[in-house]
Amino acid sequence: MSEPLLSVQGLRKHFVQRKGFPRPRTVIVRAVEDVSFTIAPGEAFGLVGESGCGKSTAARALLRLIEPDAGQVTYRGQDVRSARGSALKALRRKMQIVFQDPYSSLDPRQTIGSALMEPMRVHGIATGRDARDRAAALLEEVGLPPGALDRLPHEFSGGQRQRIGIARALTLEPELIVADEPVSALDVSVQAQVLLLLKQLRERRGLSFLFVSHDLSVVRWFCDRVAVMYLGRIVEEGPSGRVLADPLHPYAKMLREASPVPDPAQRGVLPRIVGEIPSAANPPPGCPFHPRCAQAMPVCSTTAPRWTSAAGGGGVACHLHG
């Protein structure tokens, strides 16, 4: 197998919080407990799970937008966690993020042109007229007129702002885009257009993607492989077709049941699982999903399941398949 573009092994990130009134106590939120995956060059890899399962934290930690507590992250074999100075700057150029809410990541007083040209200047790619021409070409590539260069973020709709966010991620000609719920904040009517744009860019530029989403149908459409996350851990991983057509983990089945499936007849035979995701500050022992799992066995509440390979590719951490 060729060398992965990105390799993440045993990534961990905990947050320390002070909670409670009148006597606050220290709580450790285990946002990312143990996450491992690889992304091949040109591949789109999806990370799915309910809100709070740690997807965004994992994405930010591997990019070092927040510092991970443990684990190994390599990009084309280079250690990301120990990179400093110019080495870190070069890695940042290759890995860019598209945020869920483009408005909060754009400076309201900065014109779109200057938001696009600034990274080019900082990374020594282009300045002056050259940078402006490149910015105009990027806007055109994401479907916005060159006149947008001199306007401010508030003059654009949500969908247009996300196009600007995508253009900005492309300014440094990255190889990997980390898209963190890139359409969740948009009107349903514009979600498909922005997803289509991302797919076209992927094909045209040969980009790799880490695509973070709670929406299984979006991930199925966009990604080659998918990992399902629950309480800071990957519970199932594999080719999107296999995981979405034939999920093995009861949690992956539940997610699929909650997401529109083309064949409604299939939905009735899946187990109904209810309840809310437990707090990452107090994860259940054994398999973290056992309190919500209709198929839980005594072993599930005491022993963490081992990772087992799946026949159709990838693997699963579940005692039913151990």
Ligand SMILES: Nc1ncnc2c1ncn2[C@@H]1O[C@H](COP(=O)(O)OP(=O)(O)OP(=O)(O)O)[C@@H](O)[C@H]1O
């Ligand atoms: N800066 C922080 N300080 C303390 N806790 C945090 C912080 N950021 C995230 N968390 C907690 O970490 C857990 C994982 O959050 P995270 O945002 O990574 O999940 P997510 O799956 O991306 O969900 P969402 O889609 O809602 O963002 C949650 O319990 C969240 O409250």
